[in-house]
Amino acid sequence: MSNLSASDRNGLRAGAVITVMAAFLAGIASDNFWSGFVITAIVCAVALLAAHVLSRAVISRRNR
Incomplete structure (x- = not known):
């Protein structure tokens, strides 16, 4: 997988926080x-x- 952009890293970090909060x-x-x-x-992580x-x-398809 290619390197993640800053927005990808921020989105994954926010998703991880939401996953932990929902699980708690x-x-x-x-x-x-x-x-x-x-x-x-587990359900939140898979989602x-x-x-x-x-x-x-979607992004790779859009950039073609």
Whole structure:
């Protein structure tokens, strides 16, 4: 993968912060803190990764 631009790095950092915050809140709301935290963190991380891959695909298509 090519080097990330400044906006990509900022977006990934913001996404990671949002992932941790969502996982923390889901852990508090669930019966078992750790299971709620881990499940939500995994779901958010997969969504963040998919959004990053799709945005890279759209940008590379646009630059053709």
